[in-house]
Amino acid sequence: MIASRVRDRIGFGAGLFGWVALPYLAGSVLSWQTFGGGIGPAFFPAAGVTVAAMLLTKRTMWPVIVAAIVIAELAVDLRYGAGWQTSVGFAVANSVEPLVGASLVLAWCKGPPDLRKREDLARFVAGAMMLGPLVGGVIGGVTTALRDQVDWPMAIVHWWAGDAVGVLLIGAPILLWPLQSHILRSRMLETMAVLTGMAVLTVVSFRLELPPALFLLPVMAWAALRLDMLGAALCGGALTFTANGMANAGYTTFENLDLHRPGQLAIAQAFIAVVVLVAMLTAQEAAGRVTAVQQRQAERRERERLETLANLGQMLSGALTQNQIGDAVLSQVINEAGAQALAVALLNDDGTALDWLAMGGYPDFAAYQFHDSVALGEPTAATDAVRTGQPVIIRTVAEYRRRYPANAKWMVASGGAAVVSWPLTAGGKAIGALVLAWADTQPLDTAQLAYTSAVATMIAQALVRARIYADEHARAAVLQAAVLPTSPAPIDGVEVGVSYEPADLVQGLGGDWYDALELPHGRTYLAVGDVVGHGLPAVEDMAQLRSAGRALALQGLPPAQLLVALNAFTRHASNGKFATMGVAVLDPASSTLSYASAGHPPPLLRRASTGTVIRLSGAHGPVLGPIARASYSEGNVEVVEGDIFVMYTDGLIERRGQDIESGMQRVEQYVADWSGDEALPSACRELTQTVAPPPRNDDVCVVAVRFGTSLGDNDSQGTTLS
Secondary structure, three states: OHHHHHHHHHHHHHHHHHHHHHHHHHHHHHHHHOOOOOOOOOOOOHHHHHHHHHHHOOHHHHHHHHHHHHHHHHHHHHHOOOOHHHHHHHHHHHHHHHHHHHHHHHHHHOOOOOOOOHHHHHHHHHHHHHHHHHHHHHHHHHHHHHHHOOOHHHHHHHHHHHHHHHHHHHHHHHHHHHHHHHHHHHOHHHHHHHHHHHHHHHHHHHHOOOOHHHHHHHHHHHHHHHHHHHHHHHHHHHHHHHHHHHHHOOOOOOOOOOOOHHHHHHHHHHHHHHHHHHHHHHHHHHHHHHHHHHHHHHHHHHHHHHHHHHHHHHHHHOOOOHHHHHHHHHHHHEOOOOEOEEEEEEEOOOOOEEEEEEEEOOOHHHHHHHOOEEEOOOOOHHHHHHHHOOOEEEOOHHHHHHHOOOOHHHHHHHOOOEEEEEEEEEOOEEEEEEEEEEOOOOOOOHHHHHHHHHHHHHHHHHHHHHHHHHHHHHHHHHHHHHHOOOOOOOEOOEEEEEEEEOOOOOOOOOOEEEEEEEOHHHOEEEEEEEEOOOHHHHHHHHHHHHHHHHHHHHOOOOHHHHHHHHHHHHHHHOOOOOEEEEEEEEEOOOOEEEEEEEOOOOOEEEOOOOOOEEEOOOOOOOOEOOOOOOOOOEEEEEOOOOOEEEEEOHHHOOEOOEOHHHHHHHHHHHHHOOOOOOOHHHHHHHHHHHHOOOOOOOOEEEEEEEEOOOOOOOOOOOOEEO
């Protein structure tokens, strides 16, 4: 292990030595041959290479960089006849310079600088571009002054100017490259045009002796605004290389200044440095403004996503079928914050294909190509997400073309740029896929993927609920149809009419029920009831209470005792734990109707002879439920042929904005207006539609019984007995 680490370290060191030595040699040769003649702005590119190398590597590797500097510097200087003493002085100067500059920048920035930040750029300029080259300039300038017998201050300025520009125009792009090279790659032709334009305009400016700012500043501004700081730095490099080449060829724009050549050099270098720095600062400002706009747009999109999720959750909570779920997703998710197109696919029953539940936003020709389903074995983003249980994230058309070449033409024709396919899971298994598509390039960042995941989770949960609901509704419908016929069986001596209207007209399920049963000895059992709850639990309670009531009635229990026994049954067998019920037993031998109530509205009796409606309120008792030792009173009334007995549930008399007493009075008045010989089934339906028209908040059940000739010979109108 140790030997391996040593080999790796040696290999890295050798590579670092080469990466520093080779550019250093090239920059030094250019400095000697091309940038050292005339009075033009000669600069030292190698200075930027060395300081950037130190800023990007650990301090433990700096000796390798210093070794590369010393060996390359000695090789070049001796090759051009500088002599050993001068070469050693230059090697020391060019070694100390990056050591000082890099150390200061690292200390001030607490690590490698991010030149996109204004503070780090200022620290880089102060440490690597100003102080480091100044220290190197002192050593190198004194060495030059001793060799060439020139003024050492001017020699120091000459050195400092060349190295400072080299640090700015070579070191800065090296540091910016990992952070911003993608901008240049995405605008390759524009980058080449700007750099070429800068070089050409520099040549024209120098050849015609025109003010450099006339041509160069607009190009630098364009580079800063379009290509960011890296583009501005590279454009400055093109300016510097070209300007130094022109100066070496005898062309310059600063030779008319009343200064010595070193002074002219300093002015030229300062001009280039200021132009480049201004361009870089312009790029920073533009990038900051663009970032602020993007952040505001991102915040707006995030708010829209949250609003979409809230609205989608609300809509899905009320979606009971797969089609309703698909409509909700289409209405909420296709938007600027969501996607331009989407599709929801579900695994079919045999697990061999995906059926499209919803699809929107795609052009007609593209939607047609999907047909109604896709085989699970076909290579698509949706099928891959279902097979693997992992999301498929595709950010570019090129990536889609690589993964799904057979379908790429449809994505291109549809104008798609990015696709995400997210599995819909239930119980740890994929049951389908949500496919989102965008017409514009998308970052598909954490926020977008979290949004997609949330939408997929909500859809999957809604689909599970819809499947459970469908199964539950089917069972409830079968159970209700089995125990609650649409019309009662014929009973000798009485005519029965029924109207049953559930509050949910679409699903048709409710907890209200009725019963009319012929008992031994010519008696008749009548009942209406209303259980607490909805759906399958309510239907199950209704079925149990109706069946138990029948069984108790067949045993001969009178109404009050029947409710006592049924209350005990309800405590142990009810899902909702509460129910109201009205019970009546007709004994034709005595022409008596006995009745009892468990928290139920009082029944009505319409007298045949006068049309008078009597409210039978002589029976009382609590609702059926977890009430120990409940007791119920019983009422009795004598009836005659033609009298009509009406029982109903509270849905008939309870209306929003209306008290119960007003509702009961309306029912009494309506029943009093009957002629007495109408068909009871149609009369009950008309009563329901008139007094409690849809939309209803509760189920409505009405039972009307007309007594016939089986009653005893009794012409009395009867009275209510306790």
